[in-house]
Amino acid sequence: MTISTAEPRTSSRPAVPSAVATTARVLGRRALQAAGVVLVVSTACFAIVQNLPGDIAFRIAAGRYGYDQVTAASADSVRAELGLDQPVWLQLMDWLAGLVSFDLGNSLVTGASVAGELGLHLASSLQLAAAALVLALIVGTTVGALAAARPGGLLDRLTTVWVSAARALPPFLLGLLLILLFSVHLGVLPAAGHGEANNIVLPAATLAVGLSGLFARVTRDAMAQIRQSDYVRFAATKGLGNWLVFLRHICRNTGVTLIAYVGVQVLVLIEGVVVVESLFAWPGLGHALVHAIFWRDIPMIQAAALALALMVVAMNTLVDLATAAVDPRPRHKEAVL
Amino acid sequence: MTNAVAMHELSPAPAQSANRPHWVAGRTKTQLISAALLAALAVFAIAGPLAWPDHALQDLSRFLEAPSAAEPLGRDHLGRSVIARLAHATQLSLVMAVLCVSAALLFGTLAGIAAAWRGGWVDSVLHGLSEVFIALPALLVVLVVSAIANGDLWTLCLGLALAQWVEYFRMVRARSGLLLAGPAVEAAGLLRLGPAHIMRRHLFPELRPLLSTMATFGVGSSILALSTLGFVGIGVRPPTPELGLMITEAFPYYHEAPWMALAPVLVLTTILIGLLGLRSKESRA
Numbered sequence: 001m002t003i004s005t006a007e008p009r010t011s012s013r014p015a016v017p018s019a020v021a022t023t024a025r026v027l028g029r030r031a032l033q034a035a036g037v038v039l040v041v042s043t044a045c046f047a048i049v050q051n052l053p054g055d056i057a058f059r060i061a062a063g064r065y066g067y068d069q070v071t072a073a074s075a076d077s078v079r080a081e082l083g084l085d086q087p088v089w090l091q092l093m094d095w096l097a098g099l100v101s102f103d104l105g106n107s108l109v110t111g112a113s114v115a116g117e118l119g120l121h122l123a124s125s126l127q128l129a130a131a132a133l134v135l136a137l138i139v140g141t142t143v144g145a146l147a148a149a150r151p152g153g154l155l156d157r158l159t160t161v162w163v164s165a166a167r168a169l170p171p172f173l174l175g176l177l178l179i180l181l182f183s184v185h186l187g188v189l190p191a192a193g194h195g196e197a198n199n200i201v202l203p204a205a206t207l208a209v210g211l212s213g214l215f216a217r218v219t220r221d222a223m224a225q226i227r228q229s230d231y232v233r234f235a236a237t238k239g240l241g242n243w244l245v246f247l248r249h250i251c252r253n254t255g256v257t258l259i260a261y262v263g264v265q266v267l268v269l270i271e272g273v274v275v276v277e278s279l280f281a282w283p284g285l286g287h288a289l290v291h292a293i294f295w296r297d298i299p300m301i302q303a304a305a306l307a308l309a310l311m312v313v314a315m316n317t318l319v320d321l322a323t324a325a326v327d328p329r330p331r332h333k334e335a336v337l
Numbered sequence: 338m339t340n341a342v343a344m345h346e347l348s349p350a351p352a353q354s355a356n357r358p359h360w361v362a363g364r365t366k367t368q369l370i371s372a373a374l375l376a377a378l379a380v381f382a383i384a385g386p387l388a389w390p391d392h393a394l395q396d397l398s399r400f401l402e403a404p405s406a407a408e409p410l411g412r413d414h415l416g417r418s419v420i421a422r423l424a425h426a427t428q429l430s431l432v433m434a435v436l437c438v439s440a441a442l443l444f445g446t447l448a449g450i451a452a453a454w455r456g457g458w459v460d461s462v463l464h465g466l467s468e469v470f471i472a473l474p475a476l477l478v479v480l481v482v483s484a485i486a487n488g489d490l491w492t493l494c495l496g497l498a499l500a501q502w503v504e505y506f507r508m509v510r511a512r513s514g515l516l517l518a519g520p521a522v523e524a525a526g527l528l529r530l531g532p533a534h535i536m537r538r539h540l541f542p543e544l545r546p547l548l549s550t551m552a553t554f555g556v557g558s559s560i561l562a563l564s565t566l567g568f569v570g571i572g573v574r575p576p577t578p579e580l581g582l583m584i585t586e587a588f589p590y591y592h593e594a595p596w597m598a599l600a601p602v603l604v605l606t607t608i609l610i611g612l613l614g615l616r617s618k619e620s621r622a
Contacts, residue, residue: 036469041481048485168609170561172568172581173602176588184591271476278569289477290569293484305481312472 022324030317037309038099045302046095099302114303117288122307125284129273129311131200132207133262140212141258144219151224159216166210171272175206175279203280207272211265215258222257226250256327263319270312285311371614374607382431385424392421392578404596413597414590422578423600429573430580430608433494434559438552440498445505446548450540452506453513454532464510467503475500479562483571490573493566497559504555508547513540550616557612564605580605 058075147156169177182202226232227250235245274286281287285304292300364372386392404411409420452460470478475497482496516522516539525535560580567573567581575582580601587598 032465033468033472036465037472040469040473044481044485048481051485164610164613167613168606170565170605170609172565173584173605176584180591267474271474274474274476274480275565275569289480290571293480293571296484301481301484305477308477309473312474316472 019324019328022328023321026317026320026324030313030320034310034313037313038306039096041305041309042096042099042302043092045298045305046092048296048301049095049298114299117300118285118303118307121283121285121288121304122311124282125273125277125286125308125311128200128203128207128277128282128284129269131204132211132272133269135204135208136211136215137262139208140215141219141254143212144216145223147216147220148223148227151220156220159213159220163213163217166213169210171206171210171275172279174209175202175276178202178206179279199282203276203282206276206279207269210272211269214265214268215261218261219254219258222254223250226253252326256323259319259322259326263316263323266312266315266319269315270308274308367614371611375611375615378427378604378607378611379431381424382428385420386428389418389421389424392417392425411594411596413587413594419597419600422583423604426578426580426583426601427604429577430560430563433490433497433563434556437494437497437501437559438555440494441501441555442505442548442552444498445502446509446544448502449506449509450513450536452510453517460510463506467506467510470500470503471507473500475558476562476565479566480571483566493563493573497562500562501555501559504551505548508551509544512544512547516540516543553612553616557609560605560608 143155143159147153147159150156166174179202232245232249235249236242240248273284274289276282277284277286278290285308288300289304289308291297292304408418411419413419413422448463452463478500479493479496482499483493485492517535522535522539525539563573563579564581564584567579567583568585570582570585573579573582583601584598584605587594587601591598
């Protein structure tokens with residue numbers, strides 16, 4: 001975490017750090033971040049438990065012995081047994097220790113193991129996020145490349161409008177619009193559901209519309225800039241064909257910018273996943289989190305929130321590693337913003 | 338040639354822009370239209386709740402009534418006046434968003450200046466904290482904080498502020514780090530002008546334009562986050578009108594009463610378009 005601020009000393013290192021060193025540095029920084037995320041989210045969930053109305057000991061006693069067996073004595077025995085009479089910070093330590101041993105507990109609503117349910121939710125969320133990201137990248141880069149070929153042209157101006165429209169139209173409104181259009185009026189795609197192949201189309205498209213506009217914009221700007229660079233002109237001068245210049249020089253250098261930008265948009269993607277899953281009843285982490293909050297199912301809140309936050313860290317790690325692999329130039333001072 | 342340019346710059350501004358009021362000059366057409374849209378919405382948010390004070394009054398015999406002169410937007414599925422609910426919801430959204438952004442702006446800026454000024458462990462702790470929060474999607478923070486307390490308005494506000502302070506912190510920390518190391522601040526330090534002078538004369542003028550741009554976008558994203566929370570059903574509690582909640586409630590009756598669903602959507606998009614337009618960086622007129 002402090003690596004980015006300790007840049008003067010790194011300049012005495014060899015000019016090109018080995019791939020292993022870069023990877024280790026990225027992983028170390030992200031691991032620290034992941035640990036911090038786990039600590040903050042878990043402490044917040046502990047605060048939810050502490051703030052629940054009523055005495056938690058009576059609730060647990062009711063759950064164990066049935067509502068007609070709850071007495072002050074049984075509640076007291078539960079309190080002593082589970083250490084609920086200890087000071088708050090000791091309870092927090094216990095709570096975190098349980099997390100470290102990967103004990104996520106059981107759902108308060110269904111009674112099933114949270115870890116088991118989490119696997120299913122994670123799989124469907126990843127499926128949705130990956131589909132949306134791939135769709136957005138394909139559409140965005142294609143449109144961006146075409147727009148960059150003719151700056152100021154019709155497609156270029158349309159992209160600008162598209163980006164503004166996508167920013168003014170939040171994902172849940174866009175999703176509603178798509179449902180109205182394709183499910184209610186045209187009747188070609190299902191509005192909700194999971195398991196059939198065409199169920200994923202609308203949720204993924206909802207997410208992809210906003211993202212692809214941004215990707216198109218970035219691709220267009222990067223490509224337009226690279227097309228004017230010296231090395232592209234040199235490549236054309238030495239006799240390379242248009243296609244080869246495009247593939248070897250323009251595409252690869254645009255990739256550097258684009259991959260870094262995907263990292264910036266990961267937060268937008270995950271927020272979108274939470275909203276879109278709730279809208280389309282897609283059984284992923286976001287849907288689970290919203291339901292768990294509605295029912296105050298704390299083990300599930302904790303697990304889903306942790307999984308979503310760690311998904312962000314994991315995706316950012318992949319982006320970091322991909323950037324280091326694509327562009328091995330040493331970066332002494334990383335951008336602070 | 339250079340003389341002519343200098344003379345042109347010295348001569349009074351052309352008559353056309355001299356006649357305009359100060360705040361109009363130098364704004365693009367998009368920005369003026371956006372400002373007008375936002376002003377109209379602000380008037381609606383202030384005057385609307387005064388004109389239609391009771392948003393919870395039900396008249397079940399008049400459910401889904403079509404718009405009329407007395408009820409410009411008709412009545413909803415519980416026979417409540419849609420325009421009264423819309424006015425209260427707009428007011429709530431705008432007030433909440435401004436409060437959240439102010440809180441985030443204040444805390445983020447102070448923390449950023451503290452980190453850049455003091456350095457050392459203050460910087461390490463705050464920077465470490467910001468590294469954690471930068472990995473948390475804003476919606477996730479708001480969702481979890483709203484679960485801590487049961488949908489009270491101030492918790493929602495706290496959650497939004499907690500989700501947003503990071504961007505202000507990181508920007509202010511980075512910028513003031515550069516500024517504080519500069520020769521101007523060094524000279525001010527040698528003259529013993531004091532920290533208040535440095536903040537007022539050296540940091541604030543540099544940070545203000547960036548902060549105001551970020552705050553404009555922050556208001557937009559706060560309104561969006563609030564309505565998203567209302568939309569998924571865990572935000573403001575139901576009897577209180579809220580834009581996202583109104584959209585969810587109206588959606589099942591889309592065929593019978595489309596105006597009921599379209600009105601909050603229209604208000605929401607107008608706010609967002611207005612805020613975007615206000616900050617558009619098109620070629621100046």
